[in-house]
Amino acid sequence: xxxxxxxxxxxxxxxIASGGLLIGLNLSSCSVKKHYAYESNAIIPNIWIxxxxxxxxxxxVHRSEMGQGIRTSLAAVLADEMEADLSRVxxxxxxxxxxYGSQNTDGSRSVxxxxxxLRLAGATVRELLINAASKQLRVxxxxxxxxxxxxxxxxxxxxxxxxxxxxTAKTLNLPKNPQIKATKDFKYIGTEIDNLDxxxxxTGKAVYGNDCQLDGMVYASIQRTPIIGGKIKSVNKDxxxxxxxxxxxxxxEGTEGAPYFYxxxxxxxxxxxxxxxxxxxxxxxxxWQHEKDNDNVNYDSDSYRLKLEESVMSExxxxxxxxxxxxxxxxxxxxxxxxxxxxxxxxxxxAPMETPTALAVxxxxxxxxxxxxxxxQTAQSLVAxxxxxxxxxxxxxxxxxxxxxxxxxxxxxxxxxxxxARILDKPVKVLWSREDEIRHGYxxxxxxxxxxxxxxxxxxxKAWLHRSDFxxxxxxxxxxxxxxxxxLKQAATNMPYAIENVRVEAGDAKAHVRIGWLxxxxxxxxxxxxxxxxxxxxxxxNIDPLQHQLDLIGSDRLLFEDSEPAFxxxxxxxxxxxxxxxxxxxxxxxxxxxxxxxxxVHYSFYSYVAQVIEVSVINNKxxxxxxxxxxxxxxxxxxxxxxxxxxxxxxxGLSLSLFGEITAKEGKIQQSNFHDYPMLRMKDxxxxxxxxxxxxxxxxxxxxxxxPPIAPALANALFAATGKRYRELPIKIELA
Numbered sequence: 001x002x003x004x005x006x007x008x009x010x011x012x013x014x015x016i017a018s019g020g021l022l023i024g025l026n027l028s029s030c031s032v033k034k035h036y037a038y039e040s041n042a043i044i045p046n047i048w049i050x051x052x053x054x055x056x057x058x059x060x061v062h063r064s065e066m067g068q069g070i071r072t073s074l075a076a077v078l079a080d081e082m083e084a085d086l087s088r089v090x091x092x093x094x095x096x097x098x099x100y101g102s103q104n105t106d107g108s109r110s111v112x113x114x115x116x117x118l119r120l121a122g123a124t125v126r127e128l129l130i131n132a133a134s135k136q137l138r139v140x141x142x143x144x145x146x147x148x149x150x151x152x153x154x155x156x157x158x159x160x161x162x163x164x165x166x167x168t169a170k171t172l173n174l175p176k177n178p179q180i181k182a183t184k185d186f187k188y189i190g191t192e193i194d195n196l197d198x199x200x201x202x203t204g205k206a207v208y209g210n211d212c213q214l215d216g217m218v219y220a221s222i223q224r225t226p227i228i229g230g231k232i233k234s235v236n237k238d239x240x241x242x243x244x245x246x247x248x249x250x251x252x253e254g255t256e257g258a259p260y261f262y263x264x265x266x267x268x269x270x271x272x273x274x275x276x277x278x279x280x281x282x283x284x285x286x287x288w289q290h291e292k293d294n295d296n297v298n299y300d301s302d303s304y305r306l307k308l309e310e311s312v313m314s315e316x317x318x319x320x321x322x323x324x325x326x327x328x329x330x331x332x333x334x335x336x337x338x339x340x341x342x343x344x345x346x347x348x349x350x351a352p353m354e355t356p357t358a359l360a361v362x363x364x365x366x367x368x369x370x371x372x373x374x375x376x377q378t379a380q381s382l383v384a385x386x387x388x389x390x391x392x393x394x395x396x397x398x399x400x401x402x403x404x405x406x407x408x409x410x411x412x413x414x415x416x417x418x419x420x421a422r423i424l425d426k427p428v429k430v431l432w433s434r435e436d437e438i439r440h441g442y443x444x445x446x447x448x449x450x451x452x453x454x455x456x457x458x459x460x461x462k463a464w465l466h467r468s469d470f471x472x473x474x475x476x477x478x479x480x481x482x483x484x485x486x487x488l489k490q491a492a493t494n495m496p497y498a499i500e501n502v503r504v505e506a507g508d509a510k511a512h513v514r515i516g517w518l519x520x521x522x523x524x525x526x527x528x529x530x531x532x533x534x535x536x537x538x539x540x541x542n543i544d545p546l547q548h549q550l551d552l553i554g555s556d557r558l559l560f561e562d563s564e565p566a567f568x569x570x571x572x573x574x575x576x577x578x579x580x581x582x583x584x585x586x587x588x589x590x591x592x593x594x595x596x597x598x599x600x601v602h603y604s605f606y607s608y609v610a611q612v613i614e615v616s617v618i619n620n621k622x623x624x625x626x627x628x629x630x631x632x633x634x635x636x637x638x639x640x641x642x643x644x645x646x647x648x649x650x651x652x653g654l655s656l657s658l659f660g661e662i663t664a665k666e667g668k669i670q671q672s673n674f675h676d677y678p679m680l681r682m683k684d685x686x687x688x689x690x691x692x693x694x695x696x697x698x699x700x701x702x703x704x705x706x707x708p709p710i711a712p713a714l715a716n717a718l719f720a721a722t723g724k725r726y727r728e729l730p731i732k733i734e735l736a
Contacts, residue, residue, distance in 0.1 A: 020052035021166045023125060048092075049078065049121060055149055055163035057084050060092045062100035063110045064374050065197065066352075066401035066408070067648075068703050069641035070110045072196045076188040077115055077637055081122025081180060083146035084162070086188055091196060096376025096396030105374040106409050106517065108605040108701025111637055115699050123178035131175065132168040133160050183635075183696055190694070192640040197400075209357040209372035209399045210431065217359065217427040218247055220420050221277035223284050224266035224440045225254065227667035228513060229294040231265050236285035240269055243283065245276035250423055252416065258479040259514045261382060263415045264440060270424065274431050299512035301346065301446070301663040308448035308509060309342060312467040316505035317483065320493040323501030328454050328463035337455035339540055343529040344728040347662035348444035349677060350518055354402025355432040356413035360421040366393045367418060372401040374409035382411060383418050405519040405652075410442050435672045442516025443662055445470040445487075447525045451533040454501075459541050461552065464499045468492055468526065469507030473515050482508035484522075490604065491526035491708070496571055497534070498554030513664065519652060520704040523604040527708030528715070528729065531600035535716040536725065545599060545716065546582050550575055566698040567606045574601060574608050577630040577693060581610035584691060585628040594618045595625075598716025600709035605701025607633040611650070611709040613686075615717040621736035624654065624686040624714070629706060631690070634697035646690040646706045653710025655680045661730050684735050 050058040059078055065071045071091045079086040094100045102113075126146050133151035134141040143155040149162045183190070200206035225231070237249040247270040254265030267284055271277035290297050329338065358371035360383075367387055373379050376396040384391040401408055417430040432440075447470035454463040468488065474481035484492075484506040493504050518524070538548035556572035578601040585597065594616050601610040612628045629646045636642055659678045663670045671677040715726040718733070 020050050021169050023049045023121070049125065051125065051162060051166055053163045053166045055088055055161055057082070057089045057162075058092055059089060060094050060100075062094040062103050064103070064105040064372075064376070064398055064401055064404070064408075065093070066105070066372075066374065066404040068645060069195055069638060070105070072193055073111055073637045073641055074114065074118060075196060076193050077111075077118040078122045080186055080188040081119045082125045083148065084122075085149040086193070086196075088149055089196070093398050094376075095398065096373075096380040098377060098391070103375065103377050104409065105404070106406060108607075108703045108705065111699045112606070112701060115635070115637065119180045120178060123180045124174055127175040127178045128169050128172060129162055129165045131172055132165040135172070136160065136165065136168050189635070189637050190639065193638045194640075206400045208354055208402050209359070209370065210354065212359045212370040212399065212429070214359065214361065214427040217429055218270050218272065218424065219274045219277045220268045220270050220417070220428050220430045221274070221281040221433070222252070222266040222268045222416060222430065222436070223281050223286060224264040224436070225288055226439065226669070227288065227290060227294070227299075228259060228264075228296045230254070230288040230290055232267065233287040233289035235267050235287075239283040239285070240280040243276060243280050245272040246280045247271055248424070249280075249284070250420060252419055258475070258477055260477055261378065261410045261412050261415070263412050263419065266416075268416070268420055270420070270428070277431070278433060296512045297667045299664045299667045301665075304446070304512070305344060305448065308446070308469050308507070309344065311469045311507035311509065312342070312448050312450035316467050316469065316507045318503065318505055319484070319488050320502060320504035322503070323463070325463045325465050325501045325503035328501050329452070329465075336457045337540060338452065339455065339537060340450070340452045341533050341536055341725075341727055343449040343451070343525075343532065345447050345525040345528060346660070346729065347446045347513065347664075348518055348524075348656055348660045349438045349441055349662050349671070350405040350407035351438065351674075351677065351679070352401075352403030352405055352407055355434060355437045356408065357429065357431050358411075358414045358417035359427060359429040360414070360417035361427045362387065362418060362421040362425070365389070366395075367421075368395040368397065369414055369417065370397045370399060371411070371414050371417075372399045372404075372408055373411050373414065374401065374404050374406070375411060378409070379411035379414045382415050386415055386418055387422065406517045406521075407437070407441060410516055434674070438662075438671050438673065438677055439669045442476065442514040444518035444524065445473065445515050445522070449525065449529040451529060453533070453537055455537070455541060461497075461499050461537060461541075463501040464495070464497065465503050465505070466492055466495065466530070467505045467507070469509050470522075470525070471509045471511035471515055473517060473521075475511035476515050482510060487522040490522035491530060491602065492522075494560050494569060494603075495530060496559055496569065496574060496603065497552040499552070512667065513669070520604060520707040523602065523704070523708040524656070524711070527600065527602045527604070528711040531602070531709065531712030532715050532727065535598065535712070535719065539719075544588070546578070546587055549578055549599070549601060567700065569603055573632050574603055577601060577608045577610040577632050580691060580693065581612045581628050581630040584630065584689060585612035585614065585626070587612060592616070594721060596717045596719070596721025598713045598718070598720055600712040600716065602705070602708040604705045604708055607631060607700040607702065607705040609646075609705045609709055611706075611713040613710070613713040613717045615714065615721055616736075617718065617721045617733070618736065620734065622718070622733045623736040624684070626687045626689070627710075627713075629688065629690045630693060631702070631706065632693040632695060632697075633702050633705070634695055634699045636692055636694065637699065639692055642692050642702050643690045645702045647688045649704075649706025650688045650710060651680055651685060653707045654686075654714070656707075657711040657714050657729055657731055658733075658735070659730050
């Protein structure tokens with residue numbers, strides 16, 4: 001989702017708040033009056049900026065903070081254009097409310113969607129304060145300029161602090177055409193900015209969902225149905241109720257139909273503390289029952305894989321068709337080489353360090369929740385529906401998130417807490433254990449992919465066929481959903497290679513678990529198969545993999561015309577990140593025996609990322625030595641945050657590539673904790689070098705684009721080191 005934001009996409013209201021200047025910005029409405037007005041009823045603002053008489057500046061941040069540094073980045077954008085001292089900018093976290101516009105913190109779009117509007121807002125406040133200084137000093141504003149929370153008079157040498165301009169500013173109209181800065185004049189944007197929340201993190205003062213406490217609060221741990229669609233048949237509670245500290249055992253019904261973000265059927269143990277609640281849960285003896293037509297009970301990941309692989313070996317539904325692929329394959333004279341490969345990736349779990357948690361209080365006519373969610377408005381809507389309340393009566397307080405990766409945009413755990421708080425008439429905190437999170441989550445989709453290419457007698461790639469089959473995310477919202485829906489647009493149908501004949505097809509796999517977006521979504525497995533297959537073609541054609549990629553990408557051009565030209569797929573930018581990553585890795589250098597380099601390049605969330613990985617395999621043991629990453633994400637706000645995200649993506653991607661695998665038997669997830677769903681350990685982490693290509697292009701995604709190239713770059717490096725192709729994830733090889 002994208003929207004063009006202009007000066008007319010925000011309006012202000014000014015009022016008095018604690019003696020300060022209060023400005024509201026509308027980030028979503030495109031309907032404005034002819035002139036900016038003071039009336040508070042002119043609009044419902046999305047975001048508030050407040051300047052106090054002591055100079056303190058407050059920004060209400062409407063996006064969730066989960067380690068990506070969005071609170072710092074948005075504050076820095078405002079401060080730069082406002083000519084504020086960033087150390088004087090305080091951050092207030094928004095509650096879940098429609099007045100804040102979209103609060104969905106996903107899709108790597110927080111900076112992308114709001115940087116322009118915040119720049120306009122900052123410029124508006126800056127010019128308003130200059131106008132106020134002009135009135136107070138009785139001097140033309142042409143002599144005035146703002147810098148670091150002051151307005152200066154070049155003529156007299158006088159200066160006025162921002163706080164001392166508040167009362168005058170409140171009497172003025174907002175500037176109609178605020179001028180935003182030129183790139184060369186940025187003070188904060190494009191630099192390495194210290195995280196404004198660092199002190200909270202290092203002193204332990206940052207409040208996460210699990211930190212929230214209320215008087216009279218009880219704890220809940222829930223034993224949920226292990227199979228989607230399961231219902232409670234019977235419960236033996238005796239052992240649990242006999243446990244000291246257990247208060248009650250409550251049965252929770254599931255919801256019929258598509259799982260959406262509703263809570264699963266389960267039995268909740270209510271206790272005085274979290275330890276007793278968890279122990280009591282383990283003592284429950286539950287029998288589950290299933291409807292006759294619930295085929296989820298037979299879900300077996302091994303047999304399901306065979307079905308997916310069988311599906312992609314046959315012709316599927318067409319989603320892209322350039323030229324005539326099948327005619328090329330059928331023409332024996334023009335086909336000197338036909339190359340085929342089958343790829344497979346399993347389900348994945350999000351496994352954020354902080355598991356889902358929510359604390360809820362329910363009264364007759366209102367509800368309040370404290371939780372770490374990526375989508376507070378979705379949580380508000382679900383709670384309102386559950387309690388039959390107007391959404392305005394539901395307050396969702398958003399805490400810091402200890403990681404998210406997409407899991408916390410699905411607030412089923414909030415619904416659980418609200419259900420129990422209503423029944424018990426007291427504050428209830430629901431805690432998910434690691435076992436709960438892995439066994440009952442929303443999983444990244446499993447996929448099988450088939451690639452076939454024709455290389456003609458002149459050693460040119462003449463045809464490209466890509467088939468992909470996976471259960472879609474849409475099934476979480478509509479249980480009858482089949483096929484890829486929009487998933488193929490993530491790297492499959494917008495594959496950038498300049499090949500004359502291209503065809504993309506897909507099957508119609510059915511979901512048997514809850515499917516949900518995970519960091520980089522469908523780009524993860526499409527990026528893996530496409531970059532791996534391109535590397536295979538390079539070796540068949542006997543061309544250096546780097547040169548092969550560049551040749552296939554072809555001439556500089558814009559691909560797949562977008563609704564907003566600023567975000568068109570630009571092959572020149574794609575080639576540039578690839579060439580730069582290879583240069584930084586010293587591609588082509590002589591490597592010791594047993595070493596190998598692999599590369600991959602990918603476009604996602606409108607950003608361009610290339611990764612080059614060096615590995616060694618000695619005595620059949622793998623060591624990942626170094627990763628060279630390059631990203632072009634347009635105008636960068638905080639270089640430090642971008643570097644952190646790319647480093648994190650490298651570790652996240654390696655974890656998925658080497659260990660990530662969720663399997664099912666008889667409908668039940670087999671993994672439960674980090675012993676059988678492991679993460680990369682510190683001792684195995686490689687050196688990660690990150691370069692950010694500085695451009696003036698519009699800001700694009702950062703949190704997710706670094707993940708997709710990791711797995712194929714690793715697989716290609718392993719081939720270079722060993723001569724063995726790895727076409728499925730995870731790559732099962734012992735680490736050195």
